[in-house]
Amino acid sequence: MSKYRSGRINEEVKREISSIIQNDIKDPRLTAMVSVTKVEVTRDLRYAKVFISLFGKEEDKESSLEALKSSSGFIRREIGQRINLRYTPEIILKIDDTIEQGMHIDNILQKLKEKKSNDDE
Template sequence: MANYRTGRINEEMKKEISNIIRDDIKDPRVTAMVSVTKVDVTRDQKYARVYVSIYGKNKSKESTFDALKNSEGFIRREIGHRIKLRNTPEIIIELDNTIEYGMHIDEILHKIKENEKNDDE
C-alpha cells in the first residue's frame, strides 16, 4: 500500500512541478524547453529528486539549469501550497540525459545499418 501511495505522490509532484516551471517561474534565464521526466520522493517524504530534460543549445541549457537550481525553494513553497502533505519535501533538481543518450544510440545504430547496406552493394 505504501508503494501505491508513493507512486501517486510522485506523479502528482511531477504534474505540479511541470506546471510551476511552465507557468510560474519568471526567471529570464529559463529560455530552453524544460520537461520533468521523473520525480522520486523518499519514503519519509523529506526529499524529492526531480529529473528534468532541457532541450536547447548548450549555453541556454546551462543557464536554464542554473535558474532551475536557484528556484528550488520557490518550487518547494508552491508545492506546499498546492499539494497537501504532512511534510513538504526538499526539492533536488537533477539533469536527466536519457533522451539525448537514446538519440545518440539511435544515431550509432543508423550508421551501422548504413555501413552494412553499403557493404552489401
C-alpha cells in the same frame, strides 16, 4: 499499500512541478526546453529528487539549470500550496540525460544500418 501511495505522490509532484516550470517561473535565463522525466519522493516526504532533461544549446542548458536551482524555493512553496502533504519536500534537482543518450545510440544504429546497406550493394 504504501508502495502505491508513494507512486501516486511521485506522479502528483511530477505533474505539479512540470506545470510550475511551464507556467509560473518567469526567469529570463530559462531558455532551454525543460522536461521533468522522473520524481522520487523519500518515504518520510522530506526530500524530492527531481530529474530534468534540458534541450537546447549547451550555454542555454547551463543558464536554465541555474535558473531552476535558484527557483527551487519557489517551486517548493508552490508544491506546498497545491498538494496537501504532511511535509513539503525539499527539491533536489538532478540532470537526466537518458533521452540524449538514447538519441545518440539511435544515431549510431542509423549510421550502421546505412553502412550495411551500402556494403550490400
